[in-house]
Amino acid sequence: MRIIRKIFSKSRSLEDGIFFDAIGEILGFDPINLNYYKKAFTHRSSNKQDQKGNAINYERLEFLGDAMLSSVIAAYLFSEAPAGDEGYLTKMRSKIVSREHLNELGKDLNLIRFIESKVPVQHFGDNIHGNIFESLIGAIYLDRGYEYCEKFTQKRVIIPYVDIARLEGKVISYKSLLIEWCQKEKKQFHYDIFEDNGIDGQRLFGVKLSIDDKVIAKARATSKKKAEEKASQRAYFAFQKKIDNK
Amino acid sequence: MRIIRKIFSKSRSLEDGIFFDAIGEILGFDPINLNYYKKAFTHRSSNKQDQKGNAINYERLEFLGDAMLSSVIAAYLFSEAPAGDEGYLTKMRSKIVSREHLNELGKDLNLIRFIESKVPVQHFGDNIHGNIFESLIGAIYLDRGYEYCEKFTQKRVIIPYVDIARLEGKVISYKSLLIEWCQKEKKQFHYDIFEDNGIDGQRLFGVKLSIDDKVIAKARATSKKKAEEKASQRAYFAFQKKIDNK
Numbered sequence: 001m002r003i004i005r006k007i008f009s010k011s012r013s014l015e016d017g018i019f020f021d022a023i024g025e026i027l028g029f030d031p032i033n034l035n036y037y038k039k040a041f042t043h044r045s046s047n048k049q050d051q052k053g054n055a056i057n058y059e060r061l062e063f064l065g066d067a068m069l070s071s072v073i074a075a076y077l078f079s080e081a082p083a084g085d086e087g088y089l090t091k092m093r094s095k096i097v098s099r100e101h102l103n104e105l106g107k108d109l110n111l112i113r114f115i116e117s118k119v120p121v122q123h124f125g126d127n128i129h130g131n132i133f134e135s136l137i138g139a140i141y142l143d144r145g146y147e148y149c150e151k152f153t154q155k156r157v158i159i160p161y162v163d164i165a166r167l168e169g170k171v172i173s174y175k176s177l178l179i180e181w182c183q184k185e186k187k188q189f190h191y192d193i194f195e196d197n198g199i200d201g202q203r204l205f206g207v208k209l210s211i212d213d214k215v216i217a218k219a220r221a222t223s224k225k226k227a228e229e230k231a232s233q234r235a236y237f238a239f240q241k242k243i244d245n246k
Numbered sequence: 247m248r249i250i251r252k253i254f255s256k257s258r259s260l261e262d263g264i265f266f267d268a269i270g271e272i273l274g275f276d277p278i279n280l281n282y283y284k285k286a287f288t289h290r291s292s293n294k295q296d297q298k299g300n301a302i303n304y305e306r307l308e309f310l311g312d313a314m315l316s317s318v319i320a321a322y323l324f325s326e327a328p329a330g331d332e333g334y335l336t337k338m339r340s341k342i343v344s345r346e347h348l349n350e351l352g353k354d355l356n357l358i359r360f361i362e363s364k365v366p367v368q369h370f371g372d373n374i375h376g377n378i379f380e381s382l383i384g385a386i387y388l389d390r391g392y393e394y395c396e397k398f399t400q401k402r403v404i405i406p407y408v409d410i411a412r413l414e415g416k417v418i419s420y421k422s423l424l425i426e427w428c429q430k431e432k433k434q435f436h437y438d439i440f441e442d443n444g445i446d447g448q449r450l451f452g453v454k455l456s457i458d459d460k461v462i463a464k465a466r467a468t469s470k471k472k473a474e475e476k477a478s479q480r481a482y483f484a485f486q487k488k489i490d491n492k
Binding site: 052054055059060062063064066067068070071074075078082083084085086089090138141146147 | 298300301305306308309310312313314316317320321324328329330331332335336384387392393
């Protein structure tokens with residue numbers, strides 16, 4: 001009996017170790033209390049409760065994470081758009097924290113691989129990706145405080161995705177911007193497409209964008225066009241200064 | 247010429263000193279950069295601009311302060327209402343940060359005395375009180391960071407005003423609660439009303455609530471009834487444990 005318990009506890013801590021590494025990789029810093037992150041991925045269908053009978057699932061963390069994300073983005077826009085008035089700031093924030101965008105962020109990090117649920121993953125709609133992205137931010141707040149929500153948002157939202165010009169509709173397509181630049185600079189570029197079965201057979205397209213035979217950016221999306229655009233956007237950020245000064 | 251300038255600069259720093267003390271009193275801690283707080287009370291009618299031509303007024307700070315306040319309240323509710331689901335938390339937060347409530351908070355601190363405006367104060371509607379309450383929180387964020395927004399909100403919003411039972415509609419009147427308790431405990435109580443001309447001749451009623459001839463709470467409001475209720479609420483918080491265990 002004692003031996004069995006030991007094996008179980010060993011296997012649990014191995015699992016925790018894998019979870020710790022995977023979460024740390026996403027966060028960009030070490031988690032302290034893994035329980036917050038476990039809760040962030042526990043779906044209500046698990047029917048878990050704490051000793052007081054309160055439900056253990058990610059829904060309350062979503063509320064918390066949404067609030068933290070909103071205030072981090074508010075502070076970012078306040079500092080980055082000094083000429084924007086209150087209406088402008090509000091509009092830009094809505095675009096960044098839109099349901100669609102949060103779903104994309106959650107999908108890109110493949111957060112759904114951590115979900116604990118009695119409902120099969122393929123039965124979930126698209127919103128689960130954004131919901132657990134928010135709950136993850138809630139968990140970060142509880143585990144490490146506001147400053148780490150800022151760090152995470154900087155790393156996973158602002159740097160890779162937030163481009164004020166794009167949000168304002170000034171940039172229509174990063175692919176065309178990039179092609180134009182490559183042609184002017186006489187650089188060779190090509191997009192390599194590969195099909196990707198993603199999670200549970202959901203068809204995804206992967207794209208590698210190479211410039212002068214060096215892979216510059218990769219992206220995955222539900223269509224070839226979207227994946228190319230995403231990869232172009234990432235390449236654009238990598239080359240931003242060069243492109244803007246063309 | 248030099249002497250005049252010296253006098254001016256002296257008189258300005260005296261003004262700043264008074265402002266510093268008054269703001270410090272409201273915040274519960276020292277401000278570092280007074281300029282943020284000055285901006286928090288600058289109305290757009292002042293037509294001020296910075297060197298880059300960006301408007302200097304409190305409107306952008308309102309956006310920032312609103313976001314900070316929302317996230318501080320979200321974290322508070324998350325921790326204080328462990329049994330409340332996402333919908334409950336959202337509803338409670340809306341009540342706390344309602345326009346009406348923010349106006350009340352701003353009025354109680356008499357923030358309008360700091361306003362810099364070309365429009366006479368009496369021409370403003372009620373919302374200015376809540377707006378500059380929010381912009382003040384925005385200024386705190388810029389000056390001292392998130393943690394000080396939490397401190398301020400704790401001191402000026404949560405402790406004096408947030409009562410989850412009341413927000414849930416479980417407590418109808420603090421006055422009746424208090425009277426009932428005084429009668430049971432055989433304590434003498436009386437409300438003393440005095441008229442108060444407030445700001446710019448706006449008629450306000452002041453109330454002092456005494457229990458066993460000791461002044462327990464004071465409040466001001468636009469009606470006698472409201473002022474009594476507010477004073478009762480404050481007394482209730484002072485005696486909360488005793489009353490709840492009656």
